[in-house]
Amino acid sequence: MDAELYLQRAASHCTAQGSRLTPLRRKILQLALAQSGLVKAYQLLHCLQAERGLDNGVVAPPTIYRALDFLVAHGFLHRVDALNAYVVCPHFACEHDGIMLVCDHCGQVQEVDATHSLGSLWQQCHQHGFQPHQRDLVLTGTCQQCQTA
Amino acid sequence: MDAELYLQRAASHCTAQGSRLTPLRRKILQLALAQSGLVKAYQLLHCLQAERGLDNGVVAPPTIYRALDFLVAHGFLHRVDALNAYVVCPHFACEHDGIMLVCDHCGQVQEVDATHSLGSLWQQCHQHGFQPHQRDLVLTGTCQQCQTA
DNA sequence: GCCAGAAATGTTATACAATATCATTTTGAT
DNA sequence: ATCAAAATGATATTGTATAACATTTCTGGC
Structure with missing residues (x-):
């Protein structure tokens, strides 16, 4: 970047x-x-x-x-x-429904567009009268390299 | 409970x-x-x-x-x-793809089944070679009562 | 029962994370 | 130029979490 x-x-x-x-x-x-x-x-x-x-x-x-x-x-x-x-966040200006996949082993971050799945997620929240604070979702896990290594 | x-x-x-x-x-x-x-x-x-x-x-x-x-x-x-x-977690034994909606104002917790949206979310993660650590999703926000109050 | 290794807990100390509070400086509007 | 708001500096404290080592408790094999 x-x-x-x-x-x-x-x-x-x-x-x-x-x-x-x-x-x-x-x-x-x-x-x-x-x-x-x-x-x-x-x-x-x-x-x-x-x-x-x-x-x-x-x-x-x-x-x-x-x-x-x-x-x-x-x-x-x-x-x-x-x-x-x-x-x-590489694209602060755009309206982005994205997920950030954070590897807690190597610290690398991968961004993925997830308009579809997040859309239905937020919709579900609102159906329950719940106002989530986050727009993007940050998930932790293990990336491909760190899995094999 | x-x-x-x-x-x-x-x-x-x-x-x-x-x-x-x-x-x-x-x-x-x-x-x-x-x-x-x-x-x-x-x-x-x-x-x-x-x-x-x-x-x-x-x-x-x-x-x-x-x-x-x-x-x-x-x-x-x-x-x-x-x-x-x-x-x-009220149902530790079941395989549950749920979201927990946590109100950070009153601390109340609401559980919602989200097999569909979470399914597509996890699937997307795996498509990118990413192994998420969480199975359930915990979201913070404002519940209905605390919004109106 | 007794023993050896593993699992769990106790203990001490410390590192890391975050905020409250008040003082001072800088900024922008009139 | 002055005033109010925003931003930063400075001091202190609270909250969160883990490292490292000692001790106790449990478990399975004899």
């Missing part, structure tokens, strides 16, 4: 809807993009701390979590509850 | 497959059954500690987590990742 392009499009997306991709948020999104798969909050914390150097103050957890909340709320990241982790 | 009956059936289920519902595990399952919806690990910790009294030693987290792991592995509980919580 081309990080620079992604960041540019993310910035446009934000301004278009009146929210702000501040330097801090941008930086953290950039760090997340540098990962190939899962990103963890405290990992970002350490990265950011390292970048700032020892003299430039300490990065505290709320700094990270606030940025992550923003990025998730705006669709740039998905949270993987089962692993207390996050993954970049 | 009749807790005594449930515990009896759970015990049978365990012996039938050569695993042991020990007094500790049984106790924790019983505590979980006493809740109407979500149960949290440290809540169980405090309950168990209270039951044992102050003189009978201290209950430590691993005691709880090991029991919870067992109960989840054997299908008596489901873990709700999004909330770091657990819910009792």
Whole structure:
């Protein structure tokens, strides 16, 4: 994934809807993009701390979590509850009914369109008067490579 | 749900497959059954500690987590990742393709059969060589009552 | 019954995850 | 320029979970 392009499009997306991709948020999104798969909050914390150097103050957890909340709320990241982790969402702008298949062995993420099965799933929820919070579904499991290995 | 009956059936289920519902595990399952919806690990910790009294030693987290792991592995509980919580599974023996709709406002849980939509979901996973860990799906959201309220 | 290995539990300590609270700075609108 | 809102900094604390090792309990073979 081309990080620079992604960041540019993310910035446009934000301004278009009146929210702000501040330097801090941008930086953290950039760090997340540098990962190939899962990103963890405290990992970002350490990265950011390292970048700032020892003299430039300490990065505290709320700094990270606030940025992550923003990025998730705006669709740039998905949270993987089962692993207390996050993954970049490659197509934040489109309306996508997708599933993200997260391998909890190697951390790789595979995206799959699932308009059909998810459609009937959400429909079923609504039939029971239930308003699900998630639009996309994040599933954990074992990917092909890790099964054979 | 009749807790005594449930515990009896759970015990049978365990012996039938050569695993042991020990007094500790049984106790924790019983505590979980006493809740109407979500149960949290440290809540169980405090309950168990209270039951044992102050003189009978201290209950430590691993005691709880090991029991919870067992109960989840054997299908008596489901873990709700999004909330770091657990819910009792009312029908552990049946092969059930169900979704559990967990209201993160009031904690109530609603079970819905979703053989169709889940079937196509799991099928899609396998088509991509992905082996999901979950059989049931646990979704968080807002229930009907909490929407109107 | 007795013993050896396995399973379960106890114990201590620590790592990881997340939030509450309040102070300070930056931003955008008037 | 000023004010209010948004964002960030800073401090402290709570909640969640596991590692590592000791001890006890159970089980099957003798």
